[in-house]
Amino acid sequence: MWIDTVSDILHEAAATAILPRYRSLADGEVMEKTSGEVVTVADREAEELITRRLRSVLDAPVVGEETTAADPGLITALRDAPAAWLVDPLDGTANFIAGRPEYAVMAALIRNGQAVASWIVQPAEGRTYVAEKGSGAWRDGIRIHRPPAPADPADMRGAALTRFLDPAAKARVQAATSRFAALGPGAKCAGVDYPRLADGVQDFLLYQRTLPWDHAPGALLLTEAGGVAHRPDETAYRPTDAERGLLAAADAHSWRTVHAILMQR
Template sequence: MTIDFDAVTEILREAAATAVLPHFQTLREDQVSEKSPGEIVTVADREAEAIISPRLRDLLDVPVVGEEATAADPELARALRNEPAAWLVDPVDGTRNFTRGEREFAVMAALVREGRTVASWILRPTEGTLYTAELGSGAWRDGTRLHRAPAPAEPARMRGAVLSRFLSPRQREHVRAVTPEFAEVGAGAYCAGVDYPRLAEGALDFVLFNRTLPWDHAPGGLLLSEAGGVALRLEGDPYRPDDDRVGLLNAADETSWRTVRSLLLPS
């Protein structure tokens, strides 16, 4: 079945307009809560997912694995492995940024078939920018095709980000030790819906994640790979949302991936 990209886009834009942006920079304390230790959720996350999930099922009647629904019922994630197809929804990616009134957040969705991401959408509501990708057909920003150029060959000219929150103490220490080898290693945007487009468009050359929840990484992983970059597990195989391993190194190309991995990850 051909997916109506415009219809999915309209669903995400409607959710952003009616459930996300009205709460941006206006959240009350009672509209933010902790859903698990260290993980917060807002009324915007819940309201947006409540809009998006049924509308996606109207387009294609397959299970919806939403971040907030899965927090309440982790068994929902089994659909990514056990069902022929499933939707993924991240109603507000970068929730902590959102609660702080920062603009680096996104509304995201993806379609998974047989464990592979086949279509994805990343909407940046405050900018109105839309990133889309389709397996085998390319990646776009607002309808303009994205082509990721190779990264510089020398690490000293590479810019990247390492999301260190979920790294082990040994891994964090190693990253600190090798950071001078690169032109820049930052902390990233704390939002996959921002970091993946930055990598796909050339503002970054690599991004290392440890925790890889599927709604965070399926949309951007497809965007990056369809733009010409690589989203690979630390063992070197392509990222799949039905794989619950930890560790994911994204890079502009396979050569830079190998270079970064050899420096950034302790043996």
């Protein structure tokens, strides 16, 4: 499994296309992709570089966030192809544009609809997270083991991205805020929030929209570190799922506790 090779590719993309523009984007280098969604030249150039390099490692379809925005049919490769690459060239684009360090470069290898390896590079922080299904998760070469979350919700810290929640779900989150030690929007970057959960900085994450390039890398990192990433019906997350909604937590007990507070009607 080409762990170091792919890590090097993501670092090359960051060094070539992303870091030179960090806090120095020029006029015209930020465009609207869809209503409320922006993209930068850095996103597109990084994805082009990563796509070329990954195909030289394993000649399989590359499902990149920006390419798929132009050709939505590409996403079917995650389900139909024996193997496919999944790429988010710049997760946390809004943070990057604002000059905040909470952004990441991510990739995953999908086989038969499941993530079998994943990579998360945080260029501004100089950290690299990798995971391989059945083998474990690492931060900068150090094995990660997620400790259990506190048993009492009043001691738990979490994040809920409420932007895509329906009004009833958003109201439940707002009403439950005082029941936790902390509950906010998180970094608004899955490539930062999943590693924080795996590292023990946070105890749970709640999402409604679960685009595969946002969640496949972090979900594998978390589960290989000992955490849980399940749909609201308690089935394990898969990148090919059509379902919406995802609760990720430090362990099964904390998942059930948070699920009862935030997701049960």
